[in-house]
Amino acid sequence: MNPRVFILAIATFVVGTVELIIGGTMNLITEDLNIPLSAAGQLITVFSLSFAISAPILMHATRSMPRKPLYLTALFGFFLSNVLAALSPIYALLLVARILSAACGALLTVLSISIATQLVEPAYRGRALGIIFMGISGSLVLGVPLGMTLGNAFGWRAPFWFIAALSLLAMLILSRQLPQVQISPSVPLRVQLASLKDSKIVSAQLISMFMLTGHLTLYAYFTPYLETTMHLEAGWLSIIYLVFGLAAVTGGGVGGWIADKWGPTKSMLFIISSFALVMASLPFATKSLYIFLIVMILWSALSWAISPAQQNYLIHAAPGTSDIQLGLNTSVLHAGIALGSAIGGIVVERASVLYNPWVGAIFVLFSLGFAIFSITRPVREKSVARLPIES
Structure with missing residues (x-):
């Protein structure tokens, strides 16, 4: 390399x-x-x-x-x-x-x-x-x-x-x-966007978008959530975030292992379903710091475990334009972050940060729905030469 x-x-x-x-x-x-x-x-x-x-x-x-x-x-x-x-x-x-x-x-x-x-x-x-x-x-x-x-x-x-x-x-x-x-030879923007006419590919891109939307609905406001529910001080907050980061990076590796063992489709369904369940259960774990840490580690690991399976799925779903799809997926990921932090702010302002985990879990269920829809669609794109990632 x-x-x-x-x-x-x-x-x-x-x-x-x-x-x-x-x-x-x-x-x-x-x-x-x-x-x-x-x-x-x-x-x-x-x-x-x-x-x-x-x-x-x-x-x-x-x-x-x-x-x-x-x-x-x-x-x-x-x-x-x-x-x-x-x-x-x-x-x-x-x-x-x-x-x-x-x-x-x-x-x-x-x-x-x-x-x-x-x-x-x-x-x-x-x-x-x-x-x-x-x-x-x-x-x-x-x-x-x-x-x-x-x-x-x-x-x-x-x-x-x-x-x-x-x-x-x-x-x-x-x-x-x-x-x-x-x-690289320039690929017109219309050629890149043409692949998004396929409902299988569009819904595949929306998997990660709504997964991160749900995740950021809480994660963008995780500090005030911890301060409100568990009254933690700055020292403990730093420790929790460090544990969260390590678990997330580890989750990416575990997600790759799951994707290789089960294949991208089964992996996505398992990871997204588990993520929604764990996120919805977070409010019930705040009464005990140790139980909360266990649930939080699972939530963190699952948040990025989806990436290897979803990227492999995009490559299989769009074999002729997989490089383009991976490039577009970076924009989709950040659109999900933007949407999640915006929705989280609305929940905080109009209700309470206490409800952010449940609202986030609902959006993760949308991600699951798009995953099921995409998996059940046929692959329309032929296996042609891969186009360069640049626009």
Whole structure:
């Protein structure tokens, strides 16, 4: 495996970390900027929505630009946006910084996927994609505990300074290590979107979208949920988030083992059903910290166990455009994060954070419904040559 693929995965980890980093410092931001909890939650929604929209648009707009200079330029823009976030004196400016950060991060993530597939031989392409997606998923689960640790020690602006510093470090490394990559033949946007006419593929993409919608309905507001239900202090919150992150990363590996043993379809049905059940049972476990930790570990592990099975399923469901589907899936994932954090904010504002686990579980059941619908549809797409991932 080309070691540069691991460097790209580290870069995507840095980019992805900033998305949910707000979750661990939400209470600090609300106090400092004098905004309601739901408004702080929308900082996640805006980031994820901007990411989902920007990814295909920016890749299409920059399709003829050399990859290495474009990558480094986007990384520098990501650095500046995090500096702006760290310096923001008001909520509106922080919101703008999050939008800019998401746009640069979206371009970097999809470029990383595209470049990684060109750095390796075709036989290693799947492994290269797996390494990049490990960076993405790892950042999403470890961003909150990282933000919480730095935020509690040095204030909510510290995580943004930390990410800015890591961005500069990544720029220095990649400016030397990243080779000049040949621009792939441009695939018109209409060709990419044409595959979404197939109901089997559309519903397959919606599996992960509604899975993450349900998950983020609670996870985006997990800190206030723990403070309200269990009255935990900052020290315990940091421990819980660390355990959550480790369980989520482990869950990805377990999910890969399940997918290999049972196949993608059975794995998806089992994981999604279990996830809905565990999430709905979380409120009943809050009376005991030890029982809650057990249930939370299961919830965390299952949250990312779906990824290997779902990505394998997309490859089988769309053999001719599987690279494109995996690229589009990054936008779909962030759309689910945006929707979940938005819905979670509505529940917090109009009812109580106590209801977020049950509302989230309902959306996970939608994911299960789309999985059943997709699995029962026939494969229409012929097994043709795989198209490049770029737009």
